[in-house]
Ligand SMILES: NC(=O)C1=CN([C@@H]2O[C@H](COP(=O)(O)OP(=O)(O)OC[C@H]3O[C@@H](n4cnc5c(N)ncnc54)[C@H](O)[C@@H]3O)[C@@H](O)[C@H]2O)[C@@H](O)CC1
C-alpha cells in the first residue's frame with residue numbers, strides 16, 4: 001500500500017529545512033519527471049502545449065518547457081502573468097531560450113495542464129472555466145501537473161476541471177486525487193520524486209492507497225482439513241431473497257466451507273447452498289441486511305447479538321437497531337445514501353448524499369472516531385475502508401460494477417472471509433480488492449456484468 005497525505009506543503013518545507021533542498025531544485029525534479037514521462041512514452045509526438053498559471057504549478061510548466069525545448073515543438077500559453085518568485089525566475093530562463101509564448105490555444109499532440117495545483121483556493125472565474133473547457137474539448141493526450149486544475153484540496157470540483165489521461169503528482173499522493181468526483185478527471189496517477197526518494201520525502205500517515213499486493217486470497221494451506229475448517233457463513237435472506245442468494249453464492253465461491261441461507265420460507269437454492277430457518281448453531285459468521293426489508297425486530301436483535309463475526313449491509317442502515325451494535329467488532333458496508341442514514345441515526349450528521357460525496361474523507365473519519373471498533377466500508381467509485389484511526393482507499397473499481405447485485409456480491413465475499421477466520425479489517429481489504437479485481441478482469445464490455453459473471457471472475461483470481 002502507498003501513503004496518502006491531506007497536504008504536502010509541510011513535506012516540501014521539510015525538504016528545504018531538513019535536507020537543505022531548495023524550491024528551485026524541487027521544481028527542477030518536478031518538471032524533469034514530466035519531461036522523462038513524455039520522452040519515454042510519447043517520443044514520436046511533435047507538438048506540446050503547456051498551459052501555465054501564475055503560481056508554482058505554472059512554474060513547473062515553464063520549467064518543463066525549458067527541458068523539452070528543441071526535442072519537441074513546445075509552445076507555452078500563460079493564462080496570467082508570472083506572479084510567484086519561482087514563476088518569474090523560470091520565466092526569465094525560458095525568455096533567454098526564446099521559447100515561443102502563444103496567445104491562442106490549439107489542439108497539440110500533448111497538452112500539459114499547469115494552471116492550478118495545490119494552491120487553488122477559490123472557485124474558477126469565467127476565463128479559467130472557459131480555458132479548461134476548451135482544453136477538455138481537444139483530442140490531445142492530456143497530462144495534469146500535480147493535480148488536474150479545478151480540483152481543490154478537498155477533492156471537490158465546483159464548475160469544471162481538466163480531464164487528464166494521466167496525472168503526474170509531485171512528491172506524494174494527495175487525498176484530493178481520490179475523492180469520487182476526482183475519478184473522472186485524474187486518469188492514471190503516478191508520483192514524481194522531488195530530489196529525494198519518496199520514502200524519504202514522506203512522513204507518517206494514517207491514510208493509504210491499496211495495491212493489488214494487499215489482497216490476501218484465502219488459499220488453503222492446511223492439508224489435514226475438512227469443510228468445517230473453513231467456516232460456516234449464515235446469510236440472512238429477507239423479502240428480496242435474490243440479494244441473500246447472490247451473497248451466499250459469492251461466499252461459497254470465495255472459500256467458505258459451508259454457506260447457509262437463513263429464511264423462514266423454503267427457497268429453491270443452488271445445490272451447493274444450504275437452507276436453514278434459523279441461525280445455525282455452528283455458524284462462524286453472519287451476513288445480514290441485503291434485501292432484508294421488514295423483519296421481526298426481536299429476531300434481528302437476537303441475530304445481531306450472536307457472538308460471531310458479522311457483516312451488516314443495506315436495509316439495516318435505515319433501522320435504529322443498528323445503533324445497538326456499533327460498539328461491537330463488526331463490518332458495515334453502506335453505499336452513500338445508506339451512510340447518510342447511518343450518520344443521522346447515530347447523531348453524527350444530518351446531511352444529503354451530495355454533501356457526503358463532496359466530503360467523504362471528512363465524514364468517514366468522523367464516524368470511525370466515534371465507533372473505533374467498527375470496520376466501515378463506504379462504497380463508491382473509490383471505496384473508503386476505515387477502522388479506528390486508519391483509512392484505506394481502493395481505487396481499482398469501475399463503472400462495470402454500477403449494477404444491482406454488485407454490493408451483494410461484496411457482502412458475500414466479506415462474510416466468506418469472516419467465516420474463514422480473517423479479522424474484520426483484513427476481510428474487508430481483501431474482499432474489496434478481490435471484488436474490484438474481478439470486475440477489472442471481466443473483459444467483455446463495461447455494461448453487461450451480472451453478479452454471476454462477477455462471481456465467475458472471483459473464481460479465477
Ligand atoms: N513548493 C514547492 O517546493 C513545490 C511546488 N510545486 C508546485 O507548486 C504548486 C503549488 O504552487 P502554489 O502554491 O503557487 O499554487 P498554484 O500554482 O496551484 O496556484 C496558486 C495561484 O493561483 C491563485 N489562485 C488560486 N485559486 C485561483 C482561482 N480559482 N482563480 C484564479 N487564481 C487562483 C493563487 O492566488 C496563487 O497565485 C504545486 O501544485 C506543484 O505543482 C512543485 O514544483 C514541487 C515543489
Ligand SMILES: Nc1ncnc2c1ncn2[C@@H]1O[C@H](COP(=O)(O)OP(=O)(O)O)[C@@H](O)[C@H]1O
Nearest residue numbers: 379380381397398399401402404405406407408
Ligand atoms: N462507478 C463505480 N466505480 C467503482 N465501483 C463502483 C462503481 N459503481 C458501483 N461500484 C461498486 O459496486 C458496489 C455497488 O453496491 P450497492 O450499491 O450496494 O449495490 P447492490 O445493493 O445493488 O448490490 C459497491 O461495492 C460499489 O463500490
Ligand SMILES: [K+]
Nearest residue numbers: 113116147149
Ligand atoms: K494542474
